[in-house]
Amino acid sequence: MRITSKVTRIGVLISILAAxxxxxxxxxxxxxxxxxxxxxxxxxxxxxxxxxxxxxxxSLGHAAFYGIGAYTSALITMDLGISFWIxxxxxxxAATLTGFLVGYPALRLxxxxxxxxxLAFGEIIxxxxxxxxGLTRGPMGxxxxxxxxxxxxxxxxxxxxYDRRAFYYLILFFTxxxxxxxxxxxxxxxxxxxxxxxxxxxxxxxxxxKTKHYKILAFTVASGMAGLAGALHAHYILFISPVTFxxxxxxxxVLMVIIGGSGTILGPILGALLLTLLPEVLRAIAEYRMxxxxxILVFTIVFMPNGIVGTIKGKLGxxxxxxxx
Amino acid sequence: xxxxxxxxxxxFIGLTAVSxxxxxxxRGEILSIIGPNGxxxxxLFNLITGLLPCDHGHIIFRGEDITGLPTHxxxxxxxxxxxxxxxxxxxxxxxxxxxxxxxxxxxxGLVASLFRTKEMKxxxxxxxxxxxxxxxxxxxxxxxxxxxxxLPYGDQRKQGIAIALAAxxxxxxxxxxxxxxxxxxxxxLMTLINKIRERGVxxxxxxxxxxxxxxxxxxxxxxxxxxxxxxxxxAEIRENTRVIDVYLGEDLT
Numbered sequence: 001m002r003i004t005s006k007v008t009r010i011g012v013l014i015s016i017l018a019a020x021x022x023x024x025x026x027x028x029x030x031x032x033x034x035x036x037x038x039x040x041x042x043x044x045x046x047x048x049x050x051x052x053x054x055x056x057x058x059s060l061g062h063a064a065f066y067g068i069g070a071y072t073s074a075l076i077t078m079d080l081g082i083s084f085w086i087x088x089x090x091x092x093x094a095a096t097l098t099g100f101l102v103g104y105p106a107l108r109l110x111x112x113x114x115x116x117x118x119l120a121f122g123e124i125i126x127x128x129x130x131x132x133x134g135l136t137r138g139p140m141g142x143x144x145x146x147x148x149x150x151x152x153x154x155x156x157x158x159x160x161x162y163d164r165r166a167f168y169y170l171i172l173f174f175t176x177x178x179x180x181x182x183x184x185x186x187x188x189x190x191x192x193x194x195x196x197x198x199x200x201x202x203x204x205x206x207x208x209x210k211t212k213h214y215k216i217l218a219f220t221v222a223s224g225m226a227g228l229a230g231a232l233h234a235h236y237i238l239f240i241s242p243v244t245f246x247x248x249x250x251x252x253x254v255l256m257v258i259i260g261g262s263g264t265i266l267g268p269i270l271g272a273l274l275l276t277l278l279p280e281v282l283r284a285i286a287e288y289r290m291x292x293x294x295x296i297l298v299f300t301i302v303f304m305p306n307g308i309v310g311t312i313k314g315k316l317g318x319x320x321x322x323x324x325x
Numbered sequence: 326x327x328x329x330x331x332x333x334x335x336x337f338i339g340l341t342a343v344s345x346x347x348x349x350x351x352r353g354e355i356l357s358i359i360g361p362n363g364x365x366x367x368x369l370f371n372l373i374t375g376l377l378p379c380d381h382g383h384i385i386f387r388g389e390d391i392t393g394l395p396t397h398x399x400x401x402x403x404x405x406x407x408x409x410x411x412x413x414x415x416x417x418x419x420x421x422x423x424x425x426x427x428x429x430x431x432x433x434g435l436v437a438s439l440f441r442t443k444e445m446k447x448x449x450x451x452x453x454x455x456x457x458x459x460x461x462x463x464x465x466x467x468x469x470x471x472x473x474x475x476l477p478y479g480d481q482r483k484q485g486i487a488i489a490l491a492a493x494x495x496x497x498x499x500x501x502x503x504x505x506x507x508x509x510x511x512x513x514l515m516t517l518i519n520k521i522r523e524r525g526v527x528x529x530x531x532x533x534x535x536x537x538x539x540x541x542x543x544x545x546x547x548x549x550x551x552x553x554x555x556x557x558x559x560a561e562i563r564e565n566t567r568v569i570d571v572y573l574g575e576d577l578t
Binding site for chain 2: 196
């Protein structure tokens with residue numbers, strides 16, 4: 001079915017190779033930090049894309065799962081002294097489970113109603129983190145998170161994650177895994193079921209797709225991946241506070257997906273890259289950042305309703321020119 | 326007997342869409358359901374496939390009561406339908422849309438997809454092959470890489486049938502398949518429906534094109550205001566004065 005699969009494979013290989021070389025090219029510590037943040041946002045954006053781009057439901061609460069992952073891993077390592085390499089998976093599990101518990105009832109709703117419900121859920125999580133001061137220190141944030149425990153191979157070397165370059169490879173590893181998960185999921189029977197739901201859920205149900213089941217599946221997987229991003233964030237920045245996981249953050253990730261091109265693999269990657277680096281470029285006029293974001297969003301919706309990647313595909317005749325919704 | 330509706334009733338606010346309908350569908354036949362607009366034909370399809378709940382009565386398929394089952398479960402038992410709407414799937418190719426129709430005939434879930442198991446790869450290959458075969462059967466091979474949105478009207482109807490066939494139904498419900506087709510396409514459609522029946526599929530169609538209905542049906546059932554007013558062979562229906570009154574008019578007799 002995919003005639004281009006060979007081209008894709010070579011493209012992926014070259015990209016990975018280039019990514020491995022990044023720390024040798026970008027030596028400036030702050031620049032490497034930006035790349036690391038971009039990767040975390042890529043994990044968030046590609047996972048949210050499962051919802052927006054593949055089952056066709058807009059979630060405005062993605063940052064909540066990001067926060068759940070971050071706080072779970074941070075608190076477990078700090079309060080219980082458990083290693084990051086275990087807490088990471090507990091964080092993913094916590095976000096996955098929450099995703100299931102929220103998705104199960106929320107996905108009875110569709111369109112704007114679902115979006116509002118996820119928005120409300122996101123706010124609830126933020127408020128809980130804000131007010132559970134005994135546990136999370138509330139709005140003051142949680143300092144003193146430890147980076148991942150060093151990996152020592154006796155007699156050979158020690159990988160110390162205080163080093164940004166070491167962390168770069170850790171995030172890169174999980175970013176590749178995340179992209180692999182999304183790619184394999186999308187190009188499979190499960191992915192076709194997602195597409196059927198997005199395109200026409202009544203028809204999907206009529207040809208035997210358990211639409212509810214697949215929607216919950218997509219939501220749960222996406223939540224788990226956001227939890228992964230959260231845990232990485234916490235042990236990279238070493239400080240977390242509720243503002244990182246608020247509505248503005250959820251919308252930020254939505255913008256990455258939509259501007260980059262929802263329903264494509266490359267779109268959210270491009271969107272994450274653009275919207276993480278853009279504020280840096282616009283640093284001098286930081287106060288107007290949101291204004292410029294707004295302008296970009298309006299521009300995208302008016303002139304590129306399928307996002308950047310979608311529009312390019314459209315020009316190549318791989319997508320219908322414009323989408324009426 | 327493949328499917329039976331017993332005393333099925335569906336009320337909408339201020340309107341009885343389907344009123345105490347007893348219908349029998351025999352294995353291997355082509356049955357047409359006709360009647361004026363608003364007679365409850367599509368509603369009857371919606372009731373059989375579980376898209377709408379029955380207010381009263383039972384639907385029995387292969388001896389089992391399927392009333393109240395979810396739509397995907399009814400589909401899994403072998404009842405697949407098409408829709409009147411042309412906008413089926415928009416942003417995917419024709420071939421992809423047919424592979425989606427293979428959902429019930431394949432099994433790979435989350436784990437198999439993530440680990441690309443041998444079985445999953447085999448299934449993927451088979452899915453594409455089957456979809457290609459179905460497009461061949463439908464005479465649509467040339468359009469396999471078209472985006473669904475770019476298909477002409479008549480082809481969109483055929484694409485709907487192709488997706489349904491991919492699910493290998495026992496009972497196929499076609500909702501106005503000839504709608505929007507030109508006379509030539511309509512002739513092909515009739516041949517196609519006969520070929521589908523030869524594959525062992527029982528076909529029920531809701532259709533306004535009397536040429537199609539009278540030519541291919543083994544039996545015809547006539548609805549008016551949700552009530553069954555006649556049932557019989559095309560010849561019998563043509564002669565039925567009540568049917569002529571409410572639907573056919575004088576010209577056709």
